[in-house]
Amino acid sequence: MEPKIAEKAWDPKLENTILKKWEEEKLYDFQLSDNNYTIDTPPPYPSGRPWHIGAASHYAQIDMIARTARMSGKNVYFPIGIDRNGLPVELYTEKKHGIRMREIERGEFLELCKNALDDLEAEMIQIMKSLGLSGDFKNYYRTDSEDYRKFTQETFIDLWKKGVIYLATRPNNYDWVSGTTIADAEIVYEEIPTKLVYMKFITKETKKEIIIASTRPELLCACKTVIVNPNDERYSDLIGKELIVPLTNNEVKITPHHSAKIEFGSGAVMVCSYGDQNDVALFRELQLGEVIAIGLDGRMTEVAGEYQGLKPKQARTKIIEDLKNANLVEKIEDISHRTPLSERSKTPIEIVPMEEYYLKQKDSLEKMKKLGEEIEFYPNMHKQILMNWLESISIDWPISRRRFYGTEIPIWYCNECSEPFVPESGEYYRPWKDKCPTEKCEKCGNTEFTGEERTFDTWMDSSVSPLFVTKFNRDEEFFKKTYPTAIRPQAKDIVRTWLYYTLLRCEKLTGQKPWSEAWVMGYGLDEKGMKMSKSKGNAIDPIPVIEKSGADTFRFWSASEINQGYDFRCSEQKIESTRKFLSKLWNVSRFLSSFPVIKSGQLSESDKWILSELDKLISICKEGYSKYNFFIPSTAIREFTWNIFAAQYIEIAKARAYGIGFTDEERDGAIFTLHKVLSTILKLLAPITPFITEHLWQTLYSQDSIHKESLPDIENVEDMSEMTQLLSEFNSKVWNEKKQKELSLKDSIKIDVPETLNQFKKDLIAMHNLESN
RNA sequence: GGGCUCGUAGUCUAGCUCGGUUAUGACGUCGCCUUUACAUGGCGAAGAUCCGGUGUUCAAAUCACCGCGGGCCCA
Known part of the structure; x- marks a missing residue:
């Protein structure tokens, strides 16, 4: 019998042809x-x-x-x-x-x-x-x-109409040379020499001197607290006490915080709005009221008092002089400091509070947790990422970005009174270039507007x-x-x-x-x-x-x-070696394609055995598929196809399928079972490898696409899986013995079929050409 | 720096919930074999201090605690 499948291997180039066919047949078109x-x-x-x-x-x-x-x-x-x-x-x-x-x-x-x-x-x-x-x-x-x-x-x-969007200021990375906020991705870091100034703060009650080191003394006017490490014994009795800030004479509290490094400077750190990103985090965490010390022009603001109008660097030089003159400096160290710079202008960035739009989320957290509970996660462990996040949200969602390639925020502002105008929905609005869709400001009647230039956060x-x-x-x-x-x-x-x-x-x-x-x-x-x-x-x-x-x-x-939800490693060599399994499947199909597809036959015990293994496979696969865990069906199908179906069953049934020494009914039982198993494997595998299964399915079983089939159901046949190991052990024993005796697999040999495998005796004798006992 | 998460041969993985054989299977590696539909194959071998430590127990990959390492997110 000539096999219907002539090619000796699966050729991935066939995938293109199959793709075209799917497209022509509109196989995956969606109809409501x-x-x-x-x-x-x-x-x-x-x-x-x-x-x-x-x-x-x-x-x-x-x-x-x-x-x-x-x-x-x-x-x-x-x-x-x-x-x-x-x-x-x-x-x-x-x-x-x-x-x-x-x-x-x-x-x-x-x-x-x-x-x-x-x-x-x-x-x-x-x-x-x-x-x-x-x-x-x-x-x-x-x-x-x-x-x-x-x-x-x-x-x-x-959402604007629902009142859940509002304006608030928040700190931004600001490059005052280019006059723009910049994203974290545009910041570069460089080691830059600077001065670490050890300043004298005084405790309010006891008038004790406390030394605090900083590279940003010009921000003394924006200092809102001093932090010390809770494990730092030098300061343990001062926690919660007030300190007098030098020059400004403001009063600030000493707060314990783990981010204060005991070994850096004096161990006590002043927290100002905003010296660096850590200050931002601390202001948020400790809910401190921010002070805007540096303006959008990159100069000190009025809160800096006599330093107003100076650039931070100039202000720093002057303030160090003034501190020295007032005898408020203990010492000055020259250090190298990892400084955030604007990638573009190479100037140090400042962190400047700016107005941004926010979407309220803090008041929805409990509802979100409830929804999170209701949603089934695969794998369940990753639900924790969401739940932990919901626990740690401390601010509303800032949704505006000073970027260009994004959806424009649809707002215009009255040039007279700054009242925002939000248009009706139904159009795509680009306020940076479009004319304001209203004629007059509702509040003051002015007719001139300026469009919002910002875009939305991409989320x-x-x-x-x-x-x-x-x-x-x-x-x-x-x-x-x-x-x-x-x-x-x-x-x-x-x-x-x-x-x-x-x-x-x-x-x-x-x-x-x-x-x-x-x-x-x-x-x-x-x-x-x-x-x-x-x-x-x-x-x-x-x-x-x-x-x-x-x-x-x-x-x-x-x-x-890839195990579901886990990180995985990618290697070209490993991907390529996976192809062997598709070859195996191809060759199994090629062999079976030399037998006619028939509807029934007289099942032998070995047929019943493989069908019971097949039933087991179906339930494992469906269990895996129901959890969208493709690792389970793919490995189970590979194991079954290679080590049980091809290595054991096909060898056992082969002689019977050829009909040598068996009745026609017995022969048909083998052929029927071979095709039954293969067609089931193809259907089980179709979601994972849609191309090869489609090709084999259409070559062997149907004009129609395998992707219109349903996943197979189990048939609840009698479980004979305890025979699997016995069969494979016996077969290995015979093959090994033939190998040791340098016999061909076709040669006859005298080995007794054990009592436990008696039901398979006829197939096994034919398979191994055993001298009957 | 903080939070979360994971950790079993070179790689992927079963076993862990509920402690009890010689820790499962595959890929890769090595050796042998033209022999079956398939050398894109078959047979066989080597390869694991189950991340480390401590504890609980007659008994720990499995339970508890403390570390270490990878990854992700945030800073």
Whole structure:
């Protein structure tokens, strides 16, 4: 009999043909029904080349979720989007073109960002498609499209009307030379020589001298407390006492805090608004009232008294002189200090409080905890990341950014009285270039307005993804049938941002949770377990890997190598070696393809045995799939297919399948069982390796796609799994003995079939050509 | 620096909830074998102080405590 499958190996190039066929047949097109399973797919961010191989692996697994749901009878809605707002593309564009965002015209800069995004996006879409993602590519969305930004603005306007947005000042990194706030990512650190001044503070009650060392004496006027380490015995009796600040004569408390280093300076540290990031954290933590000592012009403000108008460095020189003259200096040390500089101007950044918009979140924390409790997490351990975060939130969410490539905050301000004007929703507003949509200020009647220049934090856009894909406020019926969505799959490093902000925003806008389940994946590391980065040179480009090994190999690697929710290591060699299993599956199928597919036959004991093992496999796989844990089915199927089905059963049944020395009914039992097992394996494996299973399925069993099939059900056959080990031990014994005696496997040998395997005797004698006993 | 989280052969992993064989299986490595649908295969071997320490116990990979290391987030 000629095998239907002639090729000796699975050729990953076939994947392209299969992809085209799926597309032509519109196999994964979504039609709204009453049984929708909506995936809140993460829109990936195109931040540079190459795309992270760990991310490619995430998307492969998200597709397994979609396929599992589809094969469980659900009508799967699997949207595809790209997140395109935010800082990384700005930095990428600046670097690529050697330009500075604020030094060229805003519209021109936005255009350059858009082009950069288009290139990077094309690569990601290509990877997602070639991985076999069964998503809705035709309707893929971009978070920087007019449509999406309009949507983001609408949700902002809604929340503005609900009164949960307010203005407040908060400290920002400020580069006064360029006149702009800068992001943490734009700060560089340099060791710069400076003076550490040991100043004399006086205790209020006992008039005792306390020495405090600082590199920023000009901020004495903004000093609100002095901290000492709680374990520092020198100060233990002073905790809670008042100190007199030199020159200003203000009174401040001594507070215990672990961040004070006993060995640095005198061990006592003055906390001012704001000397450095640590001061910011302390002001927040200790709830101190901030003092604005440095203005937006980079000069000392009026609170600095006679130093007003000086630059901090000048003020420092002068204040050191004045302290010396007043005999308030103990000593001065020349030290080298790790100073944060603006990457652009190379001047030290100042931390300056500025007005920003905030979204209220502190009053929703209890509600968020409750929603968190209701959402099922896979794996459950990652729910803790959310819960811990909810415990530690201490300020509301600052949502405005002084950046360009983002959704514009839709506000204009009256030039006369500064009253903000927030327009009605329904348009995409760009206040930095558009005319204010109202004629007159409601408060003072003035007709001149200035548009807001700031944009939203990028999480303002992505946190409404489940609302956007379910057409909230756009299509009532669609929304009703798809929201709350079924599942949010995402990576664990953005639980505190994307997952949390989505929960917050969706609850505020709809009163409901956005999804019933959250599936949280670990992080892809290099083969040594270190984080991959372009600068370290250990980043792996997924494109050549997928081209060489094929999407199914990549997917099977991802499924069988990654334990749910844990970080995982990526190695090209390991991915490539996974291909062996697909070869095995191919060859098993090639062998079976030489036998006709038949509906029934007379089952022997060995057939019943493998069917009972198959039943076990089905329940293990379905258990794994129900938890979206693809490690379980992939490793179980590999183990079964290779070590039980191919290594034992096929060998046992082979002689009978050929019909030599058996009746036709007995022969048909073997052929029936062989195909029954293989077709079941293919269906079980289809969510993980959709290409090879599709090809084998259509070659052997059906014109129709395997992806329209359901996952197989168990048949509750009698459990014979205790025979498995006995059979494989006996077979190994015979093979070994033949090898030792240098016999061919076909040669006959005299070995008795043990009593325990009596029921398989006929198959075993035929299999090993045993001299009958 | 703080919080969280994880730690079983070179790598992935089972076992840990509820303590009790010689710690499971796979990848990789090494050796042997043209022999079956498959050398993209088969058979076999080596490889683990179960991160370290202390405690509880007749008995600890498993329970408790203290460290160390990786990762993530925040600073």
